[in-house]
Amino acid sequence: MNVFRDLFNSKKFVGALLTMASAVAIRLGIPEIQLEEIIAIISPMLAYIGAQGFADRGKSVAILNQQGPS
Numbered sequence: 001m002n003v004f005r006d007l008f009n010s011k012k013f014v015g016a017l018l019t020m021a022s023a024v025a026i027r028l029g030i031p032e033i034q035l036e037e038i039i040a041i042i043s044p045m046l047a048y049i050g051a052q053g054f055a056d057r058g059k060s061v062a063i064l065n066q067q068g069p070s
Contacts, residue, residue: 012052019045 007013019042025031026038 012049015045015049015052019049
């Protein structure tokens with residue numbers, strides 16, 4: 001059960017889940033919208049996921065730098 005709690009505490013996971021749900025809903029034709037609107041919905045979510053990954057990479061580098069050479 002801790003695995004699910006950890007996953008839903010991850011901003012990247014929640015963002016990916018929302019992006020996937022949006023893509024599935026759009027593919028099933030639930031909202032009647034145009035391609036440009038689909039891109040406008042999904043692009044910021046994907047950018048957010050990428051930015052969170054970049055931020056996490058920076059945190060890892062900072063931790064490794066604090067530990068010093070091994």
